[in-house]
Amino acid sequence: MAQGSRRAEGSKEGTGGPHFKANMAARYGFDRVFTVVVTVAALLGIAVLAVLLVDVVRDGSGMLSPGFLTSFPSQIFPENGGIYPALVGSLWLLGLTFLISVPLGLGAAVYLEEYAEDTRINRMIEINISNLAGVPSVIYGLLGLGIFVQLLAPVTGGASVLSGALTLSLLILPVIIVATREALRAIPRAIREGGYALGATRWEVIRSHLLPMALPGALTGIILALSRAIGEAAPILVVGVALYQTYATAGPLDGYMALPTQIYDWISRPQQVFQDSAAAGIVVIMVVLLVANSAAIVLRNRYQRRS
Amino acid sequence: MEGSRLAVEARGARSREGDWRRNSRAREVRERVVKVLLTACAYLSIFTTVGIVIVLFEETVRFFLDVSVWEFLTSTRWVPSRGEFGVLPLVYGTLMATFIAIAVALPIGLLTAIYLSEYAPNSLRRWLKPALEILAGVPTVVYGYFALTFITPFFKDSLFPGMDTFNALAPGLIMGVMIIPTVASVSEDAIYAVPRSLREGAYALGATRRETATKIVIPAALSGIVAAVILGVSRAIGETMIVTIAMGAQANWLGSPLEGMQAMTAYIVQVVGGETPRGSVAFKSIFAVGSALFLMTLALNLISYWFVRRFREIY
Numbered sequence: 317m318a319q320g321s322r323r324a325e326g327s328k329e330g331t332g333g334p335h336f337k338a339n340m341a342a343r344y345g346f347d348r349v350f351t352v353v354v355t356v357a358a359l360l361g362i363a364v365l366a367v368l369l370v371d372v373v374r375d376g377s378g379m380l381s382p383g384f385l386t387s388f389p390s391q392i393f394p395e396n397g398g399i400y401p402a403l404v405g406s407l408w409l410l411g412l413t414f415l416i417s418v419p420l421g422l423g424a425a426v427y428l429e430e431y432a433e434d435t436r437i438n439r440m441i442e443i444n445i446s447n448l449a450g451v452p453s454v455i456y457g458l459l460g461l462g463i464f465v466q467l468l469a470p471v472t473g474g475a476s477v478l479s480g481a482l483t484l485s486l487l488i489l490p491v492i493i494v495a496t497r498e499a500l501r502a503i504p505r506a507i508r509e510g511g512y513a514l515g516a517t518r519w520e521v522i523r524s525h526l527l528p529m530a531l532p533g534a535l536t537g538i539i540l541a542l543s544r545a546i547g548e549a550a551p552i553l554v555v556g557v558a559l560y561q562t563y564a565t566a567g568p569l570d571g572y573m574a575l576p577t578q579i580y581d582w583i584s585r586p587q588q589v590f591q592d593s594a595a596a597g598i599v600v601i602m603v604v605l606l607v608a609n610s611a612a613i614v615l616r617n618r619y620q621r622r623s
Numbered sequence: 624m625e626g627s628r629l630a631v632e633a634r635g636a637r638s639r640e641g642d643w644r645r646n647s648r649a650r651e652v653r654e655r656v657v658k659v660l661l662t663a664c665a666y667l668s669i670f671t672t673v674g675i676v677i678v679l680f681e682e683t684v685r686f687f688l689d690v691s692v693w694e695f696l697t698s699t700r701w702v703p704s705r706g707e708f709g710v711l712p713l714v715y716g717t718l719m720a721t722f723i724a725i726a727v728a729l730p731i732g733l734l735t736a737i738y739l740s741e742y743a744p745n746s747l748r749r750w751l752k753p754a755l756e757i758l759a760g761v762p763t764v765v766y767g768y769f770a771l772t773f774i775t776p777f778f779k780d781s782l783f784p785g786m787d788t789f790n791a792l793a794p795g796l797i798m799g800v801m802i803i804p805t806v807a808s809v810s811e812d813a814i815y816a817v818p819r820s821l822r823e824g825a826y827a828l829g830a831t832r833r834e835t836a837t838k839i840v841i842p843a844a845l846s847g848i849v850a851a852v853i854l855g856v857s858r859a860i861g862e863t864m865i866v867t868i869a870m871g872a873q874a875n876w877l878g879s880p881l882e883g884m885q886a887m888t889a890y891i892v893q894v895v896g897g898e899t900p901r902g903s904v905a906f907k908s909i910f911a912v913g914s915a916l917f918l919m920t921l922a923l924n925l926i927s928y929w930f931v932r933r934f935r936e937i938y
Binding site: 419559577 | 651737739751753757760761765766767771773831868895916
């Protein structure tokens with residue numbers, strides 16, 4: 317059908333010269349309009365982000381002070397409350413998630429890229445990893461609830477910061493694996509063969525050459541993955557993050573609060589002062605994430621220029 | 624530096640035959656141990672999937688001992704406190720938000736991809752792409768806050784004075800903004816893969832830039848674009864905090880976008896965070912809802928994967 321109409325257009329252009337010219341003006345006009353539309357569309361997302369940031373800073377600036385970072389949240393004097401336990405809890409989550417997910421992610425990536433042959437099971441692992449990347453984060457929360465909080469309670473201490481970190485680690489593993497594999501794939505074959513020619517074993521080549529060379533690329537993925545973990549609220553809500561506790565987390569088996577869930581708790585209260593506290597908390601988490609994201613981008617640009 | 628150390632190791636090994644052999648056996652053992660450890664890391668992903676399936680389905684089966692599968696799938700009443708478990712209102716809430724989100728993300732994401740690949744000067748492209756990635760990295764509680772405290776009041780003051788405080792429109796729109804980078808980056812990959820010769824052929828025939836983009840490049844990249852949209856739908860269905868914060872906690876079958884409604888993901892979070900006792904039917908129901916959610920996103924992800932592969936095979 318489309319082809320038929322195109323042919324009709326063609327014959328019209330062929331027969332009438334003046335008609336063709338008028339058509340050209342319309343076409344170029346439409347072309348200019350389209351250029352504007354495309355440009356506006358591309359900048360629209362950034363514009364929303366800018367409005368969002370301005371709005372949040374405006375709402376939260378009244379609450380932001382050094383004391384906001386070092387005080388406990390307060391029900392009685394909410395205007396003096398802060399995010400101290402949530403900040404500590406998020407740092408614990410970050411540290412433990414890093415320790416758990418990075419070795420596992422690097423290991424899986426090295427296996428898939430350097431060891432795995434093209435067998436059915438390895439192909440299945442690959443499809444599986446790309447599927448896991450698309451599983452909603454709240455489902456990981458249910459997994460963590462069933463396995464880490466309930467089944468492994470004697471080891472993890474139930475709804476502890478360790479359970480939260482294990483859950484987040486599973487969530488971000490696919491991201492780390494994909495980024496590390498891409499970095500490994502970019503390393504020329506000659507490096508590996510040079511190593512083997514000198515009598516090095518496969519693992520020796522990986523440890524001394526491939527991992528150090530893949531590190532900048534892998535690190536970009538790791539930073540992006542960890543900044544995602546830090547911002548996630550849904551899975552840790554399901555595995556039992558505390559919305560209020562009177563102490564700051566001091567060990568892996570302690571209970572914990574976290575920044576995004578603290579923000580969520582504040583948002584769901586009607587009083588204006590809590591809304592403002594939420595906005596101030598958002599400013600803090602956005603600053604952390606923007607710094608992390610910029611670091612990842614700088615790292616990637618430098619790495620891309622080198623290779 | 625590392626390379627020279629390797630060379631020294633190799634030389635040392637060659638000069639001492641006895642050492643070499645013993646060393647070599649140790650190295651062989653180490654190689655085998657390392658390989659086993661790395662394999663275990665890779666197989667962890669299989670265990671994760673198996674774990675998800677077992678946890679979800681075990682509790683779901685227990686739920687279906689109390690509530691009939693038929694009621695769950697066909698009833699349009701979801702009132703857990705009264706023991707009414709028809710999942711359709713939750714699915715409706717999820718799909719309403721998803722539909723609004725895609726209505727935003729598909730045109731804007733696609734136009735962004737066209738701009739990035741066909742129009743943007745290189746210098747602009749270099750900072751626009753990372754900026755878009757930041758859009759995808761904003762925590763969803765932040766988007767939720769924005770939908771609830773900025774977008775909804777804005778609509779109430781201007782277009783829809785009768786709108787509920789919790790509604791589907793504001794979180795849907797914001798979710799769309801969140802998904803723009805996903806749709807844009809996957810469709811840009813597809814557009815990028817369209818051979819240059821097709822574009823140049825079009826220009827040689829006198830096509831304008833817009834005609835080349837919309838009549839040649841987009842049709843050629845269509846399967847990749849479809850994959851991008853499916854991936855976006857899957858993201859929107861699984862998104863949790865935006866709808867939890869801004870869409871409400873009341874299941875609403877066939878409500879208008881200006882009314883509050885409850886999404887599947889929001890129901891899970893709201894029950895877990897509430898006072899529902901463990902082991903009750905209502906608590907088990909979150910796993911049944913989770914299973915439905917998992918199956919929906921799994922199907923979409925597989926379809927999208929299939930589309931991407933198919934489009935790769937063409938070029």
